[in-house]
Amino acid sequence: MKEEREKLIAYFREMQGLEESTRDYYKKVSLDRDFDDQEVKDTFERISEDEQKHADIIGRVIVLIENNV
Numbered sequence: 001m002k003e004e005r006e007k008l009i010a011y012f013r014e015m016q017g018l019e020e021s022t023r024d025y026y027k028k029v030s031l032d033r034d035f036d037d038q039e040v041k042d043t044f045e046r047i048s049e050d051e052q053k054h055a056d057i058i059g060r061v062i063v064l065i066e067n068n069v
Helices: 002-031 038-068
Strands: none
Touching: 002 038
C-alpha cells in the first residue's frame, strides 16, 4: 500500500509541476514587451492565474493522499 501511495503522490507532483511550468510560460508571455496588444497580455495573465489554481488544487489532492491513504 505504501508503494502505491508513493507512486500516486509522485504522479500528482509531476502534474503539479506541469501546471506550474505552464503557469510560468503564460506569465512570461503576459509580461513580454514585444506584445503590444494589452488584451492578449491580459488573457495570458488570466490563463496563468488559472494554471496556479490548478496547481493549488493538485497540491491539496497531494495532502489528502498523504494524510488519508
